[in-house]
Amino acid sequence: MALAGYATAEGTRRYAQRFAAVAAPGHFRERNALQVSSLGIGTYLGEPDAATDELYSGAVARALELGLNVVDTAINYRLQRSERSVGVALAGLVAAGKLARDEVVVSTKAGFLTPEGDYPSDPTAYFTREYIQPGILRVEDVVGGMHCLAPVYLENQLERSRRNLGLETMDIFYLHNPETQLQAVSRPEFRARIRVAFEKLEELVIAGKLRCYGTATWDGYRRRPPAPDYLSLAEMVGLAEEVAGAGHRFRAVQLPYNLAMPEAYFFANQEVSGEAMPVLAAAERLGVTVFASASILQGQVARTLPGELRALFNGHLETDAQCALQFVRSTPGVGTALVGMRQLEHVEENARLVGKPLTPPEKYQELAHLE
Numbered sequence: 001m002a003l004a005g006y007a008t009a010e011g012t013r014r015y016a017q018r019f020a021a022v023a024a025p026g027h028f029r030e031r032n033a034l035q036v037s038s039l040g041i042g043t044y045l046g047e048p049d050a051a052t053d054e055l056y057s058g059a060v061a062r063a064l065e066l067g068l069n070v071v072d073t074a075i076n077y078r079l080q081r082s083e084r085s086v087g088v089a090l091a092g093l094v095a096a097g098k099l100a101r102d103e104v105v106v107s108t109k110a111g112f113l114t115p116e117g118d119y120p121s122d123p124t125a126y127f128t129r130e131y132i133q134p135g136i137l138r139v140e141d142v143v144g145g146m147h148c149l150a151p152v153y154l155e156n157q158l159e160r161s162r163r164n165l166g167l168e169t170m171d172i173f174y175l176h177n178p179e180t181q182l183q184a185v186s187r188p189e190f191r192a193r194i195r196v197a198f199e200k201l202e203e204l205v206i207a208g209k210l211r212c213y214g215t216a217t218w219d220g221y222r223r224r225p226p227a228p229d230y231l232s233l234a235e236m237v238g239l240a241e242e243v244a245g246a247g248h249r250f251r252a253v254q255l256p257y258n259l260a261m262p263e264a265y266f267f268a269n270q271e272v273s274g275e276a277m278p279v280l281a282a283a284e285r286l287g288v289t290v291f292a293s294a295s296i297l298q299g300q301v302a303r304t305l306p307g308e309l310r311a312l313f314n315g316h317l318e319t320d321a322q323c324a325l326q327f328v329r330s331t332p333g334v335g336t337a338l339v340g341m342r343q344l345e346h347v348e349e350n351a352r353l354v355g356k357p358l359t360p361p362e363k364y365q366e367l368a369h370l371e
Helices: 009-018 050-065 081-095 123-132 151-165 178-183 187-206 233-247 279-286 307-311 320-330 344-355 361-370
Strands: 028-031 034-037 039-042 070-072 105-110 170-176 210-216 250-256 270-272 275-277 289-293 334-340
Touching: 009 034, 028 334, 034 039, 034 334, 039 050, 039 344, 050 070, 050 081, 050 344, 070 289, 070 334, 081 105, 081 151, 105 151, 105 250, 151 170, 151 187, 170 187, 170 250, 178 187, 187 210, 187 233, 233 250, 233 270, 233 279, 250 279, 270 279, 275 279, 279 289, 320 334, 320 344
Parallel strands: 039 070, 039 334, 070 105, 105 170, 170 210, 210 250, 250 289, 289 334
Antiparallel strands: 028 034, 270 275
């Protein structure tokens, strides 16, 4: 049976209060009326096998026990198996009385075509049978043989994600790398596809199947405007306003931000009301919460950091991974720093940041200089 409910102001506040004795100021911060943790767990990497399923279920459960109440996944992660692993963790904690559904923020994504659980022997036959013949998508809706944002397809994917996760309502539902569409369609056609996708998502909000939506990107918000895959956050919000007015539910974006990819804070490539600014500042101006992905860039920025960089954290952090995460979670404008974790020792290590003070905002010019 699916878990009823969704993350609420009351529930997330209750969760944060359970950690009042151990959480440093700023670990929980209010975003869209919810108390979200400065760190969250991601579920991207790993083989689509039972052993990795079990690792992720254990890691997600442990993260929630240690004060991380943001869980991120996507239907295509490990061929839908990451969503199912998250579902196992949530159901187990709720059944044991250790967690309530309204205390945790769960996000997923749709856009990339993905099989179910295992690699099919004949992918073309699989997608023809599962999606094209039932009319869920048309061949002309698919870009690059692997990406689709057609409304009927998005609704289908949300239904599968709800089933995989065992949840009646998704807290955040992202269009996954929508800039992929710009490889094949014009800007006007892209805008039209995004607009009808938003129309469908607003309908699904009204139906109680999701609470809010947004865009999870890799390159889009990091480019300069002439780039073919550039995304304007103000334009995305404007399309949502065209669809649903000021009460629209475009409330979240996910984008990479880390020591090697710091554009979101330092790169003024967005424009809001005629003013150039970085995407973190634009999101704050537009009422959109930013969830940072690739916070340690799959471990690439969590090894052998310069001594000068570690010194900026006043010696109160234990590892390079903690330093890299500290940079992201302390950045003004970041809601949650997401980090993929499937090993319990990594969860334990990173969760020790819950009790560590944030790096002051004035340190960020020094950090930029050291890069």
